[in-house]
Amino acid sequence: MERQRKKTWDQKVQIVKDSFLRSKKSLDFASVFYQNLFFLKPKIKDYFSHTDFEHQDKALLMGLDFMIGFLDHSNENARKQVIRLSQTHAKKNLNIHPHDYYYWIEALVMTVKAQDPLWNKDYEYYWREVISYPVTFMISQYFSPGE
Numbered sequence: 001m002e003r004q005r006k007k008t009w010d011q012k013v014q015i016v017k018d019s020f021l022r023s024k025k026s027l028d029f030a031s032v033f034y035q036n037l038f039f040l041k042p043k044i045k046d047y048f049s050h051t052d053f054e055h056q057d058k059a060l061l062m063g064l065d066f067m068i069g070f071l072d073h074s075n076e077n078a079r080k081q082v083i084r085l086s087q088t089h090a091k092k093n094l095n096i097h098p099h100d101y102y103y104w105i106e107a108l109v110m111t112v113k114a115q116d117p118l119w120n121k122d123y124e125y126y127w128r129e130v131i132s133y134p135v136t137f138m139i140s141q142y143f144s145p146g147e
Helices: 009-023 029-040 042-048 053-070 076-089 100-115 121-140
Strands: none
Touching: 009 053, 009 100, 009 121, 029 042, 029 053, 029 100, 053 076, 053 121, 076 121, 100 121
16 A cells, blocks of 8 residues: 655645754754765865855855745745845856756755654655755756846
8 A cells, every 4th residue: 555645835844844953953964964965976075175164064054044944935035045045056156057956955865864863754755845946946047147
């Protein structure tokens, strides 16, 4: 018998939000994320050759906060910040290729899985589905001329 996932979008978003809140309490969340990302695609490390990781770790967590806030359209600032992040990562700026977001999502799922003490196997499905929404938006802006 095939098991069905019967969660609504709002329930999945809430599960991901709660999971992220638990996960980011870990002091090494960002460093584990970047270890996972560089493991999955070592070439991505080239993007960070001149990066201050103390600052980058904070930027990652803040960016994730914005992406999580973007999910239910209730946070206007999060929406504006995701638009800004999209423009920053677009071809004309940092030139983060759309394919690289696949590795970013994988690294994020690996990290949260290791950091969330209440993780269960369904969370992987929810995280992938939910985080794909803001990531897909960012990818859609890759060729955008911006403002």
